[in-house]
Amino acid sequence: MNYTLETRNVVKQFGGLTAVNDIDLQIPERAIASVIGPNGAGKTTYFNCVTGFYTPDAGEIVFQGKSIIGLTVDQIATLGIARTYQNIRLFPAMTAVENVLVGHHPRLRSTWIDALLRTPRMLIEEREAVIKASDLLDFVGLRGKGDSIARNMSYGDQRRLEIARALANEPKLLLLDEPTAGMNPNETENLTAFIKRLRDELKLTIILIEHHMRVVMTISDQVTVLDYGEKIAEGTPQEVQKNPAVIEAYLGKSAVTGAN
C-alpha cells in the first residue's frame, strides 16, 4: 500500500499540556480519512503539525515518502498539501478569482522581474492561471461570482471558495477542517457528495475533521478517533462505531456499562 501521509509518534505539547500525544496515522493514497473526537481532542493541532504551523516536539511526518519535519509552512504548501480552516479564512478584500489565484501561487513561476518587464512568459502564465481559476470556481459552483469581493459573499459561497482556493494549489493531500460547520442538512449532503467527487475525480487524498457523524460514516474509508490528544480507536466507520472506547469518549462511561 502506498501511503500519502504517514505520521509516526507525533507529539505536540503546549507547556504542560500535551495536545497531541504519540499519534500514529497512515493515510493511503486516494483515501478519505476522517479524524473525529470531542472538542479539544487535538484534531486541529494535528492538522497544524501536518501543515507546518507547529513543529512537533517528537515524531516523524512523512509526506509521499519524504519527511517534512523542519520545512516551513510555505515549503510544505508547495509540496502539495492544502487546507481549509475551521473558521473561514479567506482574503476578505480580494475577489473570488484573486483568492483562487493566490492559492495557485506555488504553481506559478514568474518572478518580480518578470512582472516588472511584463515578459511574455509571465503574460501567458497569468492568462492560463485566470482561466484555471475560473474553471475551479465553476467546479465548486461559483460560476459568475468570480469578481465578487470575498467579504461580501454568502457563508456557503465563502466555504466553497475556500475549497476552490485550496484546490488551486493542485494538492495531493487536502485537509478539510470541519467543512460542514454551520451548514443546514441539505447543504451538508451536497458537500458530502462534493468531497467524494474530489477524491474520485481529482484523485485527491483527503483528511477530514468533522463533527457530523452522518458525513463521517457515509464517506470515510478510515476513521481515527482522538481523545485528550491520544488515538483511542481506528478502523472503518463500522468498526469505530462499535468500539466501546469511542462510545465512552463521546457519551461517558455509563453509556458503555449501563447500556447492557
Added chain:
Amino acid sequence: MAENIQKGIISGLIVGVVMLLLALVGFVNTSAQIISGLMGKTVENGTPASLLVFLAIVSFFGGMFAIRAPHHIAKSWAFVVVRSALSGLASGLIVGVFTWIIGTELASKVEMRAYLNALSPDNVRVMTVDQPALLAGLTIFGLLTAVSLASGVLWHLVTLAGIGRLITGVWTDTVSEVTSNPGVQRVASSKTTRYLVYAALILTLFVLPRTFNNFIIHTLGTVGIYVLIGLGLNIVVGLAGLLDLGYVAFFAVGSFVMALLTAPFPHNLLWSFWPVVPICIGVAGAIGVLLGVPVLRLRGDYLAIVTLGFGEIIRILIKSDDMAWLTNGPKGVTNVGQPILFGQKFNSELDFFYMIVLGAMAVIFVTNRLEHSRVGRSWIAIREDETVARAMGINTWFYKLLAFGIGAAFAGLGGALVASRSLFVGPEDYTLLVSINVLALVIVGGMGSIPGVILGAFVLKGIPELLRDLDQYRVLFFGILLVVMMILRPQGIWPAQRRRLEMARDDEPVDLTQSAEGAAK
C-alpha cells in the same frame, strides 16, 4: 417634542462652544480680516461688519447641523422650527453673554491680554462690533438666533422641494446613460483613448507649469516628491500591510548619499548628478532590505514601534559626532551637486519639477506592474492574512523584504531629488514627522491605490499651502479636515478597486475531470 427641545439645545451648545473657542484662540478676528479682505478692504483688523458675516456663516451651518436627522425620519415643521430656533438661542446666549462680559471688561479698562493673547483691546473692539457691551451682546444673540432659524427653515424647504435629489438624480441618470452606451464604452476602453489621455496628461504636466511662478512650481515639486515617496510607502503599508513608521530613514539615506557624493565638503568627491541618482536608489533599497531582515519577523504594532525606532536611529547616527567624519554631523552638507544636461545647468525650479514628474511616473509604472501580478497578489494576501498567505505557499519573508526594499528605493529617489533641489541636507529635515506625514497621505488618499496616493499628496501637501491665509490656524484647520475626512470617508478619498478578472463565459460549465486531470498529476 421633549426630544426636539433637547436636541436643539444640545446642537446650539455645541455650535456656541465652537464659536467661543474660535474667539478665544483669536480665529474670529483672523477670519474677520480675511472676510474684510474679500470685501475689498485691506485692513489691519477685521471690521465689525465682517465679524457679523463670519458669525452668520457659522450660525448658518449651525442651523443645518441642528435639524440633521436620519433619512427615514420625516421632519415636521415643528421639528425644524423648534430645533433650529433653540439651537440659535442656545449658541446666541453663549456668544452673546461672552460678548457682553468682554465688552464690560473693556469698558472698565481691564487688561485681558494678560490672560489670553487674543483678547487685545483692538480685537475686543471688533468682537463687540464697536458697540456698548450689552447692545453688542444682544445684537449677536439676535443675529445667531435669526440666522439659525432661517437656515433651518431654508434647508427644510430645500429638502421638501427635493432640489438636492433632483440634482443628484439627473446627474446619476445622465452618467449611467452615458457610461452604459456601448459606443461610449468601446471608445472609453480602447487603447487609442487611453494613449490620448496619457498624452494629454503629459502635455498638461509639462507645458502648463511653464506659465506658473516659481513659488507655485516649487510647491508642486514638493507635492510631487511626496507623491513619489508616498507611492513607496504605499507598497509597504498599502499593499503589503507592513506598518512602517521609520520610512523617513530611507528618504534620508537617499538625500545623504546624493549630498556626500556630489558636494565639495566633507569629501570633495564632486561626482556628477546623474550617475549618483541610481546609486541613491540602490543604497536606499539595500538598506531597506538590511533593516527588513531583523525587523520583518514582527507584525502589526510591534513592527510599527521597531521601525519607528530604526528611523530615529538612522537620523541620530547621521547627526552624531562619531559619524561626523562621514556625514558632517549636525551641520549637514551644503552645496549639493546639481544636474547638468548637455553642458547646460539643469537646475531651475521648473527643471526639478520635470525631473520629479518623470521620477513619479517611473514609480507609478513600477508600482502598477508589480501590483497587477503574482507579486502584488502575494503582497495583498500578506496584508489580508499573513498566516494563511504562508499556508498558500507564499514565501512571506521574501515578499515582505521585496516590499520593504522597493519602498525604500522609491524613497531614495525622492531623497536624491530633494537634496539636489534644495542644495542642502541636514539631519533635522528627516524627523519622525515626515514619516507620519507620508503615512497620513497614504491613508487619507486610500491605502493601496495609486490615484489615492496622488490625491492624498495634493490634499496633505497642497491644501496647507492654500490655507496660508489662515496663518497660525492652518494646522488647526488641517486637523479638523483630517478628522472630518476620517468620519465621512474612512476608506480614503480614492480607495483601491479590485480588477475584474473572471472571464465572461458562454460555454457550459467545464467538465470537472478534464480540468482536474492536470491537477491530479
